[in-house]
Amino acid sequence: MNTNCEQVRSLFSDYLDGALTGHEMMDISSHLESCQACKAEFTGWRTMQHSLAMIGTAKAPQNLGLKLRLAISHEKVKSNTTWKDRLELAWANTLRPVVLRTAAGLASATIIVGGMLGMLTAVTPAAQSVMADDDLGAYTQPHYKYSAANMDAVLVDADNPVVVEALLNARGQIYDYSIVSGTLSADARHNLEQRLLVSVYEPAKVFGTPVRSRIILTFSGISVRG
Template structure:
């Protein structure tokens, strides 16, 4: 039975014949061949085979070698293309994938359509909350008294009685006409009423925020100065 040393030496026979070993390995192989008959016989056989091959000389490759190689490569590629994996990939590309893309596109469009409808419903269907202090659209506000250029004072009459006046206010907040609804209507009373109305300023009535003419009802206190 060959020893481990013999196995190691025989592994170097080919390199030894080609001169591809260093000096130490060359001495070790040469010394082993002198002492081991089995290795010496195997090395002699290997050297004879090498000499026989060398005597054959170089041989030219067949002229159609390139064509044969190309045919073999093409055949291999064609065989691979017809494997079950390639068939499945071809089926996916030509049948399943377009169908899946159409389904995905349809689903995406449906989601986008539903989202758009929900947004539109949120924007237009739900009315905005109205605050308590908001003025309703289309509401009309009435004129009201703001101030007077002189201190308001009671109307001097022949006897104590209230004087109710309906005043007509323009869009500038000024009185342009009046009518005594109740109370004395003598010239003295009228003169005092006119003086106070002409010096009074009102906030005009408004419709949709635009000042308009309106009417207000005012009450003056009447006092009698007769003894």
């Protein structure tokens, strides 16, 4: 292979893409007619181009537009957060675990809802705070305030209390929960979710700023209907 062959072969890609001038394409075409080695290699290039063309354009993932809009929306929300939102996020991710571990030796962070005696007295969970000292300086515990509506009792076997971990937002509202121990029927779980939804708490605070937190609720001793 001489220098001219090397030069021609280096232009095969541009030739197939139509990126050369008419004069350059004529020169290459003339060379291919007289050089079998270059012609064979060019045939390979053209076969590969045809195979790639048969594959077609890759299809975009399903709902790509929606996913992109959601991602852009989330980024806008992040960029528009206030210092209060950033403080709450920093507290939830870093400071809160440290403070709670320190507070564990000084006070109980458990709010117990217990002893609901029958349907007549089961309108509102009797929240009892078991805390030796709520004033922990920078951090204050959440407190149960009231229920926004009258709800049916959560039916729980007296011998098998149900322990629930609930997550509070900075407004003192429960936005998620998990059952730590015990079991509930489908109806009892529905009643529990409705009760948690309408329960309002004084949120936990750090240096006077409301932040997200979590509480432990215990349901036990509920009499069965009828």
